Amino acid sequence: MAEPGPQFDLRTLFTTTTVGELTLTQVPKLSPGDTVEQAATAMRAVSHGCALVCDSGKLVGIITERDLLKLLVAPDQFRSPVGKVMTSAPKTVSATAQLFEAVRLMDQGGYRRLPVVDGQQCPVGIVDVKSVIAYLVEQMPATIYNQAASALLSVREREGA
């Protein structure tokens, strides 16, 4: 009889993986006195949709591309200090927290991303939906990339035809 294949249990994976085991995304850090325009420029420079606002190295807020979208259609908001328009004291996780906790917080709050902080509230990166999905996909390459092989192959063939 064939050996059973490796079983993939998502709850087990989420509870045995720590947030720090994922590739945490590095995002721009700003001071509360920086303008919204500076925030937008910093986010564009790394093509990432959020920036963390820190005071003396400690996380005090977050500003996202969603905030920019709303500020853009409000008059003269781009010269405001980010400290005025950011989300203050955002929900955070520690790098040693279970991934389960991060995903649960994202689901509960409808957050796309969470800042990851150390014991002193200093940010070490962010964990987001994309990095969780990227991690999951890495755990089941056959399931995901088998779909790819055939599609990619046919694209090459069509181009050569």
Place this chain on the structure above:
Amino acid sequence: MHCPDCRYDNIPGADICQKCGKPLPQVELSASEMERSIMVHPVSVLAIKAPVSVAPTATVRSAVDAMIRNKIGCVLIVDGSALAGIFTERDVLNRVSPQPGALDRPISEFMTPSPETLRTGDSIAYALHSMTMHGLRHLPVVDANGQAVSIVSIRDVLRLLAVRFADIRSA
């Protein structure tokens, strides 16, 4: 099982696509319940949203207003009944925020034309593949006539997996 190549709807258990002859991805018996599930279930089982669309001549401002009003991260640009483009929060950041005068320009100048799409019968595994490969958060789902019928977001997929397979809502 829909052929990932020509999208033909094959009978379950087929090894090769009946229409184009390409090998079909096999649902391994050794795969976990979750893996089997995302390979056989089409994206239409996700609680996906009907798309919000605007015409190519609509202003960027009206598209942004629609995104705010509907609490969504992207709008589709539809010309007649054909999908012409997608416009996302990221486009607002990268293309609109450097030049606020852009708000009164037509959306067609700032959208991503001919976006990646899914077909209604594509599996969730295929959606995940496409999103990861192209680094996309949203994929429009089009029907056989090329008309956009819904949008799948990467959050929808994570939510489905986390709720269904990790029981995330019971601590």
